[in-house]
Amino acid sequence: MATSKSWAQDVITCDFCDKATQQFCNSCQVSLCETCVRKHRHELKAVSHDIVPFLERKIQLAFPLCRLHPGQRCEVHCKKCKTSICVKCLISGVHKEHGVEDLAERHECRRRQIEAEIVEFKAEIIPQYQREDANIKKSLSKAKIEFSDFEKENKTLRRLWHEEVDKIFNKVDSISQSTKNRNMKALQSNHVKIRKLIHEMNERVEENERTLKTNKLSKVDSYKSIVKKYRELPEEVTWKIPNLTFKMEPGKELGIEIGDFKATLTHRIQANLLRTVSRLTLRLGDPIPGVKFQIVATISTNYQPLIGMVCVGEEEVWVHGNDNTITRIDIHGSMKNKITTSCKYGPSGISITQQMELLYSDNDCFGRTVKVVKDGNSMTLITTPHGWKARGLCCTRSGDILIHTRETFHSLMNKIVCYRVEKNGQIIVDEERVKRCFLEGFSTLCMSENCNGDVCVSDTNAKTVVVVDKKGKTRFQYDGTPAKRKKSFYPNGIVTDSFGNIIVTDANNDCLHILNENGHFLKCLDDFELAKPFALSIDRDGKLWVGSHSTGIIKVIDNW
Structure with a gap:
């Protein structure tokens, strides 16, 4: 026994109201209840209607009514005017000399086109789009992974670049410290030497002063001058701070140079890649005197x-x-x-x-x-x-x-x-x-x-x-x-x-x-x-x- 819900789903209703259908117009191909039969005949009284019980209905083409000739149904299609017309339009109207085609044949042709389109959509186009959808899904997943890898690599490169920059300045520090130690050692050695000579000369002055005060002839007679060896100062020790030069153009180039060590960080745009690329380069120039491997x-x-x-x-x-x-x-x-x-x-x-x-x-x-x-x-x-x-x-x-x-x-x-x-x-x-x-x-x-x-x-x-x-x-x-x-x-x-x-x-x-x-x-x-x-x-x-x-x-x- 059918439930009320399933029964409601099985009832076929009238095409003009919500009542259950009882009749069918074979001429117009519409379902009708008892109330709407009379209304349907009255509204379209210019044409004949083949009204039969719903179960005796015939499924056939429902030709449209002609807008110019009441009571006539269109049976052909005017190719020039691209509209459906009746036989009277074809004989006596403006469509007399126009090419026409049978509406039933046109209908059948259009049905075949629709069926072919359905087949093409189902068999070819939709599967193609579904494959593309699957490919895009894979691409999204791959892109997500690769961009994640790219970000990780970028972080690694950031760390490596910082390490390289640290190496550069460690090298600068090393060269600076080595030069400093060498120069300071030479200056300190010269300082000690000068102070020693000053001490020697002060002792000599004191000795000469004592000699002048003595009455002993032998003491004065044994005097020998040594002033000549002190008249000229010892060779001066020259020192030089390493020549540290740098270039700073933010966003373009950073460079530093000490001795024959040169490092450059260049920021440039490669037109063929349409992306910004920075790179760190090292150039080794001609040796500067005093700086050697x-x-x-x-x-x-x-x-x-x-x-x-x-x-x-x-x-x-x-x-x-x-x-x-x-x-x-x-x-x-x-x-x-x-x-x-x-x-x-x-x-x-x-x-x-x-x-x-x-x-x-x-x-x-x-x-x-x-x-x-x-x-x-x-x-x-x-x-x-x-x-x-x-x-x-x-x-x-x-x-x-x-x-x-x-x-x-x-x-x-x-x-x-x-x-x-x-x-x-x-x-x-x-x-x-x-x-x-x-x-x-x-x-x-x-x-x-x-x-x-x-x-x-x-x-x-x-x-x-x-x-x-x-x-x-x-x-x-x-x-x-x-x-x-x-x-x-x-x-x-x-x-x-x-x-x-x-x-x-x-x-x-x-x-x-x-x-x-x-x-x-x-x-x-x-x-x-x-x-x-x-x-x-x-x-x-x-x-x-x-x-x-x-x-x-x-x-x-x-x-x-």
């Missing part, structure tokens, strides 16, 4: 030749030659650790991971393995593809490992491959990091990642420094010509500092070449009395550790 340590090793080294922290370094050992020594030359490897002729390259673990590439017959030293034990971390030998190594700031690989069978082709170690221990090759191949040859490629993400490569085979960007495209090359040295450029060890400067050894000319991050030559560093500088590393304090290939001696250079 310092050799803070000279260390003898047992490696002759000395092939490679990598700093650990501030005052220690791993070094190796062409035997099967790798030794860790401190700045005083004391051995801290020694690793014996399976490399009969020494490793091809060494590096340090972010966890301060030693990496080395095996230099055996095939040499396809890169090993990591954990708790004194060597374990294979990476195996290069068949036919490619692992040579030089470089660990990046992101934790990736750059490996110089050389083909062993058909040619001596050299290339650099980036290996990424995932958190789950999986090793992934990043094919886009360094795309280019390097000149064929036997020499190992030395590498260093710059603070802007560039990979700086010392290609001894080509006697060139090659720098590629994050996308693997070559930014510039340096062949040593701007340095104007007597012999040809012979690069090997290469490092970068916290300001983006590139430092590379030149064994032929016994010097270091220093470039800025864009490849512009700044200066050469020589006069540190080290033959054949070959191996190179830089510690956390920015001191350079330079190793001689022939003698195995390491010199540690500060304030360079």
Whole structure:
């Protein structure tokens, strides 16, 4: 039994009132109650009405009434006037010469169009929009995560920039303090000397006065004048405060310079990115008299030749030659650790991971393995593809490992491959990091990642420094010509500092070449009395550790 609610939902009401329908007009296709039948006939008395019981109704097209001819229904459509007309309009009216179409056929055509539109909406357009909606939802979620990561990175960069600025002023303080100590020591020494001479002269005056008072001839006769040596003052000690200059244009540039140390903070707008970019750069200028780099340590090793080294922290370094050992020594030359490897002729390259673990590439017959030293034990971390030998190594700031690989069978082709170690221990090759191949040859490629993400490569085979960007495209090359040295450029060890400067050894000319991050030559560093500088590393304090290939001696250079 139906409830009152369900019964109310099943009742069909009259099209003109709220009463239940009982009749149906087949001519007009409307539902009628008993009351509205009479009203419907009266209002449209000009046309005939086929009124039948509701259950006997016929569903058919209800043609509209003609507005010009009472009692006539429109059966055609005037194409020119775009309106429905009756037969009388077509025969005698203004539509006589116009093109027409049957309303029933037009209706059927429009129905097909509507059905096609429904199908297209349901089958194609709405699903397409739904997919786009899902994509936008994913994009929103991804954007939220990436902007959150961006904000975290921004905070990290803020901290790092403050650290770099602190380093700059610590450097300024260090140079200032060093100059102050040197000058104060010289002035104090001169002060002591002058006061000593004054004391000597006062004693001499007192002695002369006593001599004048004596009656002893021998005393006066033995007098010898010493005034001549006191007539000229000792050489004056000159002192000079370091030349501290600065430039302040808020919103544009901040700069400071002391001696040959120059740092600049530049604020500029890159038009192609439509965003503001600030960057910190360091420039090294011509040396100012009295300010020179310092050799803070000279260390003898047992490696002759000395092939490679990598700093650990501030005052220690791993070094190796062409035997099967790798030794860790401190700045005083004391051995801290020694690793014996399976490399009969020494490793091809060494590096340090972010966890301060030693990496080395095996230099055996095939040499396809890169090993990591954990708790004194060597374990294979990476195996290069068949036919490619692992040579030089470089660990990046992101934790990736750059490996110089050389083909062993058909040619001596050299290339650099980036290996990424995932958190789950999986090793992934990043094919886009360094795309280019390097000149064929036997020499190992030395590498260093710059603070802007560039990979700086010392290609001894080509006697060139090659720098590629994050996308693997070559930014510039340096062949040593701007340095104007007597012999040809012979690069090997290469490092970068916290300001983006590139430092590379030149064994032929016994010097270091220093470039800025864009490849512009700044200066050469020589006069540190080290033959054949070959191996190179830089510690956390920015001191350079330079190793001689022939003698195995390491010199540690500060304030360079």
